[in-house]
Amino acid sequence: MNRAAIYAGTFDPITVGHMDLVERAARIFPTLVLAVAESTSKKTWFEVEERVAIAREALSGFKNVEVESFSGLLVNYARRKGIRVVVRGLRAFSDFEFEFQMALTNRKMAPDIETIFLMPKEDYSYISSHTVREIAELGGNIEPFVPPASLAALRRRLEETRRSRPS
Numbered sequence: 001m002n003r004a005a006i007y008a009g010t011f012d013p014i015t016v017g018h019m020d021l022v023e024r025a026a027r028i029f030p031t032l033v034l035a036v037a038e039s040t041s042k043k044t045w046f047e048v049e050e051r052v053a054i055a056r057e058a059l060s061g062f063k064n065v066e067v068e069s070f071s072g073l074l075v076n077y078a079r080r081k082g083i084r085v086v087v088r089g090l091r092a093f094s095d096f097e098f099e100f101q102m103a104l105t106n107r108k109m110a111p112d113i114e115t116i117f118l119m120p121k122e123d124y125s126y127i128s129s130h131t132v133r134e135i136a137e138l139g140g141n142i143e144p145f146v147p148p149a150s151l152a153a154l155r156r157r158l159e160e161t162r163r164s165r166p167s
Contacts, residue, residue: 002081002082002083002084003031004029004030004031004032004033004081004082004083004085005028005029005031005032005033005083005085005086005087005116006032006033006035006074006077006078006081006083006085006086006087007021007022007025007032007033007034007035007087007088007089008034008035008036008037008070008077008086009035009036009037010036010037010042010044010051010129011034011036011051011054011055012042012044012045012046012051012129012133013045013046013051013054013055013129013132013146013150013153013154014051014054014055014058014059014129014146014147014149014150015124015127015128015129015132015145015146015147015150016124016127016144016145016146016147017089017091017120017124017125017127017128018089019058019059019147020120020121021087021089021118022034022062022065024118024120025087025118026062026064026065029064029085029087030064031064031065032062032064032065032087033065033066033067033068033081033083034055034059034065034066034067034068035068035069035070035074035077036048036051036052036055036067036068036069036070037070037071037074038069038070038071039071039072045133045154045157046153046157048069049069050153051069052068052069054149054150054153055149057149058147058148058149058150073109074086074106075106075109075110075113078110078113079110083113084112084113084114085114085115085116086106086113086115086116087115087116087117088102088103088115088116088117089117089119089120090117090118090119091119091120091124091125091126091127091128092125099115099117103115103117127145131145132145132146132150132154133154136154136155136158137158142154
């Protein structure tokens with residue numbers, strides 16, 4: 001039996017909260033696949049290839065973590081990989097309802113795949129990619145919230161956006 005797990009998300013971009021969950025999951029599972037969702041209902045700042053590259057750079061210190069993209073249903077991706085465990089993060093109680101519904105839906109579609117919930121350190125429980133992007137857009141300091149790879153990518157994206165605006 002494959003003892004790997006999948007931690008899936010948009011990771012637009014990866015934050016220190018995501019990194020904390022990766023660290024926790026990588027201690028539990030011999031292999032962790034960080035699966036970057038290609039198709040998403042969210043409007044992303046970065047294309048999937050960019051998000052994968054940022055995550056790979058940020059997670060390069062983890063020897064048992066692989067980063068790749070996927071499209072379609074997560075349970076189908078997990079089955080193709082032969083992985084039977086999905087890791088999800090719960091930052092706050094407000095995350096629970098959505099994650100609970102998603103886990104039950106996935107269980108209905110794929111009863112052979114389990115969902116495990118991990119909580120980040122309290123210091124990271126309020127951090128989201130959306131909030132980080134908003135702070136960056138408004139000129140705030142995002143260094144405490146993202147790894148260096150994400151910080152550099154966000155700065156590049158903001159500079160590209162500023163250059164492309166009409167004067």
